[in-house]
Amino acid sequence: MIQFDRVSKRYPRAGQDGLRGVSLEIPQGELVFVTGHSGAGKSTLLRLIPRLERPSGGRVVVAGVDVGQLPRRRIPLLRQRVGVTFQDHRLLADRSVFANVALPLEITGVPRREAARRVRAALDKVGLLHKESSRPEALSGGEQQRVGIARAVVNRPPVLLADEPTGNLDPGLSEEIMQLFSSFVSIGTTVLIASHDLELIERLGHRTLTLRQGELVGDRPPREVA
Amino acid sequence: MARRPERGATPRRRQTRAEARAQRKALRASRRSEAGAGASLLAGPLLYLFRHRQALTAALQRARGAPLHSVLTSAVVGIALALPAAFALTLDNAERVAGDWQDGAAQISLFLDRDAGPQTLREQAEAAAERAGVAGVEPVTPDAALEEFRAGTDFDAALELLDETPLPPVLVVTADRGLDPGAVAELAESLADDPAVVRMRLDQEWVERLHAIMTLAERALWSIGVLLALAVILVIGNTIRLTIESRRHEIEIVKLIGGGNGFVRRPFLYEGLGYGLTGGLLAWMLTELGRWSLAGPAHRLAATYGTEFTLSGLGPTNGLLLLLGGAVLGVLGAWTAVARHLSAIEPR
Known part of the structure; x- marks a missing residue:
């Protein structure tokens, strides 16, 4: 459903790399956590999918569409197919x-x-x-x-992205929200959640990608939860 | 050496084209599957109507949200449109008055020798009536002229003192309405050549002057109209710009969740259309109000000239044209703002 092929994102203003050569593949109907310290590139990775950012290099493919090459007038169609939630709710x-x-x-x-x-x-x-x-x-x-x-x-939407959905919630509520996201997977939605709540991620046991300074340093497969 | 990159470039371009095709296909497929799942998405003309009703509703809601703002903009547009409309109406009425006068204006007065008797007067009248370009001849005998003079003035006592009629017999020749001023002048000259005619007077210069003034005024009307139309576009454009600015947050969110430029643009265009239409309507009302307040004085003025005259209004055709003009200017104004400012807002 989502493919990253050696994707890099460079912010010319900040003079630093958002992402460096990230390759990954997420099949349909999977829930994946993206974790890492703040500034590790979690948000950048998410923002590349609905073309809120354009990759500086490499290809981002969503549902067979090369997002980076998408003409401007087709971007709205892409965004209609990708549901996004934000930390500041918007x-x-x-x-x-x-x-x-x-x-x-x-x-x-x-x-x-x-x-x-x-x-x-x-x-x-x-x-x-x-x-x-x-x-x-x-x-x-x-x-x-x-x-x-x-x-x-x-x-x-076939793809659902969440940027720090539990950012400032107490643990009970966080768990509730995460359960909610899990429930969408059962209807075939591909869910990608950026979070730094390692304890909660560990407990839920889904596939987890770890970013450090814009590089993908860990891809832990899902674990059966007892 | 130099050809190598070319060779490399050609297949790559082909590949991207094929890729683009595949992409379009994928996007279409994903849309189809959505339509299948929803089974209630509108299509074709229905969707078009739905979209426009949606935009209209949104524009109305916004106007209701800021009533003072909307009313003020409409008022400015209305006044700006009312000025040229009132000017045009004044000109139109003035032309009508001038037209009435011109009907009897191309008159040539031929003063005959004072000794000429009624017989000569009649003969001269018949001769003049046969000339080409003459619509009618009215012989005025000295006695008749004196009667008219008495009726119009208070010189009875003075006139009693005179032994004989001081006025000459006169022929009042009316020229054909189709004659242009030059031809009328020629006709008058040739009529004056007759030895029986002592003096000739042609009342035409002032008509020519009046027409020159009218033409000038019409030209002025066009310049004023164009300037005020520009003003309307700028006023509406600026208002829409402010609305866009105040809705920046909302536009960002809408674009974020897949609102296309059309979806974002449409309510603003309707807002401009609304300002234009209400402004046009207001302008119509203002000109009618002006006409109503001037009707009495105009009537009294006409009465002093012994004529009947009523100020004509815009009428339904011109009124609708005014509305249409307002609408077109409104949409144009909105478009200028939307084209410049909307694409600059991209979600963060």
Whole structure:
């Protein structure tokens, strides 16, 4: 589903490498953690997939499409197929939770009634159906994160990316959110989560990629969890 | 040596082209599978309509979110459009008045010798009536002229003192309406050549001057119209630019989750269209208001000249043209802002 072929990303301003010669392959329906210290290139790796960044070298291929060579006007199509959640949630403060989650459907042109049905299904999945008319700022951090997840999955994208989804949540909530991500794998979604919560990652036992200074230094296969 | 890189380059280019084809195929396939899964995505013209209704709703919601801002912009556009519209209307009315006057204006007054009797007057009138380019001849006898003079003035007592009529017999010749000013002048000269005619007077110069002024005013109207149209485009463009600026965060997020340029652009274009249309409507209302407030004075002014005159308004055709003009300027203004500022916003 996702292939990196000797991908490098260089930030000319910062004068440092975001990624150096990273090659990896993630099959469909797998949940993979990306871990490493801050600045190791976790975010860069994630941002290359929906073409929020363009690789300086190498190829990033998502669902058979070379993302780096994609013409500008086709980028929106790619982003519709890749759900992303952010550490800072990136929600629209002047719209309700419902409207925030409905935004991707608005973009793809899903009729109102069908959209409402899907939005409610997504909100139900993250356990926030009762908050659909609230404003994002009225919600807790964990709830906002879950709204972000609902928005990322409402279009049923084949790829789901999460950048530090548990960044500032307490352990109980973190586990809950991770379980939520795991549940999407069962419907065939490919999930990629950047996190530095090593303890939690260890406990969940999924495949884990480790980055250090932009290089892939570890690729631990999934382990059967008892 | 020099050919080697060329050889290397050709197959590589081919390869990328083939790759591009494969990519397009993959992207299409992924879209199809999505459509199959959703089974409710709209297609073709329905999707087009849906998209536009969506954008219209979004634009209306934004306008409702900032009512004062929207009303002020519409007001500025309305006033800017009302100025040339009112100017054009004034000119149109003035031309109508001038046209009325011109109907009777190409008149040639032929003053005959004071000794000429009614018989000569009649003969001269018949002769003049047969000339080409003459629409009508009205003989005015000295007595009739005196009557008219008495009725119009208070010189009765003075006139009583005179032994004989001081006025000469006059022929008032009306030229054909189709004659241009030069031909009318020629006709007048040839009529004046008759030995029985002592003096000739042609009231035409002022009509020519009036027309020159009208042409000038029309030209001025065009320049003012073009300038104000530019002003409307700039005002709307600037308003849309501010809206884009204030929605930067939202635009970033929309692009982040796959909103294309069209999706982002459309509501702004509708916003511009809205400003243009409401501005046009306001301009129409303003000109009608102006006409209504001037109707009384205009009527009284016309009455002093002994004519009936009502100010004409824009009418439905010109009114709709005004709306259309506003709409076109609105979309143009929005487009200038959108083209410059929207593509600059990329998600971080």
